[in-house]
Amino acid sequence: MxxxxxxxxxxxxxxxxxxxxxxxxxxxxxxxxxxxxxxxxxxxxxxxxxxxxxxxxxxxxxxxxxxxxxxxxxxxxxxxxxxxxxxxxxxxxxxxxxxxxxxxxxxxxxxxxxxxxxxxxxxxxxxxxxxxxxxxxxxxxxxxxxxxxxxxxxxxxxxxxxxxxxxxxxxxxxxxxxxxxxxxxxxxxxxxxxxxxxxxxxxxxxxxxxxxxxxxxxxxxxxxxxxWQALEWYAELDWHEMVMRDAGDAPGFTYCANAPRIIGIETILRIIRELGGHATRSEAARAWERLWAGENASLGGVLAVPAVETVAKIGVLMRVWRFRPEPARSLN
Known part of the structure; x- marks a missing residue:
């Protein structure tokens, strides 16, 4: 037929x-x-x-x-x-x-x-x-x-x-x-x-x-x-404009966290991937909440430490979160 x-x-x-x-x-x-x-x-x-x-x-x-x-x-x-x-x-x-x-x-x-x-x-x-x-x-x-x-x-x-x-x-x-x-x-x-x-x-x-x-x-x-496609587009901008790769040989990123939570979660996930780790979106959400509250967060083999600083490129106080590979744990 x-x-x-x-x-x-x-x-x-x-x-x-x-x-x-x-x-x-x-x-x-x-x-x-x-x-x-x-x-x-x-x-x-x-x-x-x-x-x-x-x-x-x-x-x-x-x-x-x-x-x-x-x-x-x-x-x-x-x-x-x-x-x-x-x-x-x-x-x-x-x-x-x-x-x-x-x-x-x-x-x-x-x-x-x-x-x-x-x-x-x-x-x-x-x-x-x-x-x-x-x-x-x-x-x-x-x-x-x-x-x-x-x-x-x-x-x-x-x-x-x-x-x-x-x-x-x-x-x-x-x-x-x-x-x-x-x-x-x-x-x-x-x-x-x-x-x-x-x-x-x-x-x-x-x-x-x-x-x-x-x-x-x-x-x-x-x-x-x-x-969601629009948010992915915004997250791409957040990555390029608000995330800085640290100078020197040691891997790390500094994130000026000024975007809404849902964007920040995507940026955190990308930072974790760039540092060779893996995390779920729900884990990144929990990390965002800890960092926003001023507490350290650990996920995917990466340690994130929050601070509030004046960002030179913007000239205002902002939340600044630094991401580094977690140090190796002592076997003792």
Missing amino acids: QLDAAARDRFAADLAALWPEAERGGRPLGLAVSGGPDSLALLLLAHAALPGGIAVASIDHGLRPEAAGEVALVERIAAERGVPFTPMRVTLMPGNVQAEARAARYRALARWAAEAALGAVATAHHADDQAETLLMRLNRGSGLAGLAGVRARTVLEGTELPLLRPLLGWRKAELGAIVAGEGLMAAQDPSNADPAFDRARLRARLAEADWLDPLRVAASAAHLAEG
Whole structure:
């Protein structure tokens, strides 16, 4: 069955908004396709909108015996349409299963993108996914960075390659209808309905809440993402204007802390990274609170010491926080 031209054109417009023609350079778009209805719809839409311009990868996470068959399903569907296909299998590290699977999946996609000389990679996150993500994070008390939800365009970690989510304006039911209309039987991952997972429990409750519009919730996440992008821009200015690298051989930074708390937290995180450490946003928030109160703070192997001084370049009293690698602790 021929894919509906209106759906094809709608997808092409959504994709162009994230990945303009001028950026593509003739390179193919890589698709992460699991065999579920959402990602199969992504394959069908992209094949219709970019004939001869896509490649597909499918990943077996080694969690379910059915996964190998799902990879084979995607391979068959891609082959029927003349789309290059790459199967992959990943090994998960111990820990949170879903988080580890996600991390391993994106590492594998980054390797594949480099080997296949792709121009971008797309995943099939849609409006219902975005609504679930935002509501879960609201329930956890997430900050603005978390409430921004799944970004429509980011980069694959460790690369400069665009990572695209062109289906964030599409409902799950729409995508399922596209797959059914092509006469395809999508794979169903039982973990999507397993109440052991927070997302599955929330999904079941949302199905009962006919007053909640996932498209509107997803739009709110997009507005929050715009707000977060503005704050990232301000944090970049704060870094360049208010942070000074210390002179001499010893590593260290001096931060004239005059920005709002949410900006200061981002600047602290960047200082910690520059000094070779690692900290979470919540740890940086606690450090900001201690420093603002005039107390030392230690995080990510870095010691921060607060003071109030007249800053020469500004000529006024300001909070000045100095960051140095923590001294080695004595073994005695």
